[in-house]
Amino acid sequence: MKIDLTVIVAVHNEEAALPALLNSLRPDPSDEIFFVLDRCTDHSGTLIQEWKTPAKKRVISLSENPWVQAPKKFAILTGIQAAANEHLLFTDADCVVPSDWMDLYRQVFPAADVIIGFSLPVSETGSGILTSIQRADALITAVTYRTMTAAGLPYMSVGRNWGFRKSIFQSNYLTSHQSVRSGDDDLLFQKLIAQPGIRLQMLQNHQVSTRTIGSWPALLRQKTRHFQAGIRYPWSMKLILPLVFSWIYVVLGLIVTSIVLGSSVLGWTSLVGYAAIHALWMRRCRSLEQTLTKSVTPVIRIWLSTGLVFFLYPLISVFSHFFKSRWK
Secondary structure (H helix, E strand, O other), rough: OOOOOEEEEEOOOOEEEEEHHHOOOOOEEEEEEEEEEEEOOOOHHHHHHHHHOOOOEEEEEEEEOOOOOOHHHHHHHHHHHHOOOOOEEEOOEEOOOOOOOHHHHHHHHOOEEEEEEEEEEEOOOOOHHHHHHHHHHHHHHHHHHHHHHHHHOOOOOOOEEEEHHHHOOOOOHHHOOOOOOOOHHHHHHHHHHHOOOOOEEEEEEEEEEEEOOHHOOOOOOHHHHHHHOOOOOOOOHHHHHHHHHHHHHHHHHHHHHHHOOOOHHHHHHHHHHHHHHHHHHHHHHHHHHHHHHOOOOOHHHHHHHHHHHHHHHHHHHOOOOOOOOOOO
């Protein structure tokens, strides 16, 4: 029996990015493409209306959004509730999906209730330090949740590339954290897989591309939203996830201690330990990047960018407790 899909896209002033997404979608006539326009003041709605597709195109335009703290979640909830099909897919308006993206989900859904994939940022203007950091951050995140899922400890999805059955969704899975700006993917994912008997599948070899963020303030706002969602993770994940990254801070602490104590032996031992563990992370990141994109970032660039990401994580974690962030 053929599976009909509903793709849900929340849109907030994305006229510059939408054409690329629309051109990449390859739906069947029985599929449904659902756009929820969240207080758009640009030409996003016009672009969608003019888009020619064999699928059933549906648009809901929100002139107001009652979830002031988490408007994107309300847009997604609106799309889920109005979706006609059982099998739901999610991506963002600033993404480009593979040509076989929908067909792949169609093949996997019979054996799954929840499906998660990967998404890496792609720069349109070259490869500066800002782009490299975003790429490294995405790879570190992907390696982490891929490893955790394989170990039987799934904890997150990427909202740009995942799907689930509508029948396992309950509205309170989103309303319970409507005061948190982020979490329309990972917090919802945790609610879904907490149900008994849920079958989870991961798409190992496909990824959805998204644009890199163009400025440091915008990147800081994005990462702040992400860390704010992490505060709501179950305690089991709050205890386990820090252990994944704690090595970097333990080793750096030993290096600082060696400088204070004047111990060259401790210093060199710590540096060698850091280099070895960092190299292991870098190898895993490059391996996954090769699998997903058939290309790899140069060694020096990914070495420096992953190191910077690990340095920035604790700083952004602190910022996330004090600063507010916007939808975009």
